[in-house]
Amino acid sequence: MTAAKAPVTKRATPNQAYQAILELIVDGQVTPGSPLRLQELADSIGTSMMPVRQALRQLEAVGVVEIIPNKGAQVRPISTEDLLDTYRTRIALEGILCHRAAENFTPADKERAMSALEEQRAALQDDDHSAARGAHREFHYAIYRAAGTPWLLRSIEPTWLNSERYRIASEHDGDMLTLRRTEHEAILKACTSHKPEPAREALRSHLISTVNHIDLSLGQRLTILTSGPCGY
Known part of the structure; x- marks a missing residue:
């Protein structure tokens, strides 16, 4: 995954991480079906993994992300x-x-x-x-x-x-x-x-x-x- 860094700090809240990841998705920087790896996302948006993990759960709740057991998260495919x-x-x-x-x-x-x-x-x-x-x-x-x-x-x-x-x-x-x-x-x-x-x-x-x-x-x-x- 290659994405530009968003202006998020190391002490970002889950909501800030949510907004940053959502922007990457709707802007097409992370394409449908792409894996969403915690460390890569944390590095990309400049924060730690904890708010990223919570943000992915929020994004799963609204249907933009899928979290697959034993595989991890991915952007939900389009069809x-x-x-x-x-x-x-x-x-x-x-x-x-x-x-x-x-x-x-x-x-x-x-x-x-x-x-x-x-x-x-x-x-x-x-x-x-x-x-x-x-x-x-x-x-x-x-x-x-x-x-x-x-x-x-x-x-x-x-x-x-x-x-x-x-x-x-x-x-x-x-x-x-x-x-x-x-x-x-x-x-x-x-x-x-x-x-x-x-x-x-x-x-x-x-x-x-x-x-x-x-x-x-x-x-x-x-x-x-x-x-x-x-x-x-």
Whole structure:
């Protein structure tokens, strides 16, 4: 495993190690199916093995890492069925959040979401894809927090993190990034206008479009799979 060092100290907490390892995975520096060796990871991110061991358990809990008895940890492999299941689940759960957010959306929610979009645009201009991913997440979560359903918000974390592993290819596609911006603005407009069903559908279209970019035939399958009222 070859990876750039992250700014983590010898006394890093498990959460800091978690964030550093997760960044290596979603940035593609550690590829799906690759082994995650404790000492190599500790050396790579500049910490001891204890927080790394705890971080790997946390990453296993959210489904990004597998810990195999007598073998150790590895990045969970990606597959067609995993991608479809991930995005189908996102459409179902995040669609509910979008629907409820549109019912409750305030000017402050709009300001937070617009600020995140601007931060994403600026980060992409600077070719800072890590910051762009963070701003992209903040845009969606600014909307989802407006739904006022903390437990549902917590439930989307595993599929969100898993989908980040599939999104990496589109991060460097200028035309696709322009399309994503338009889709984000459509979601925000529906929420700002207090239109729950259009907000849900804009989110669904956005996620299907993301899958289309990975594989058009998969996007077509996802469209069929999520044609029901709840995305299932």
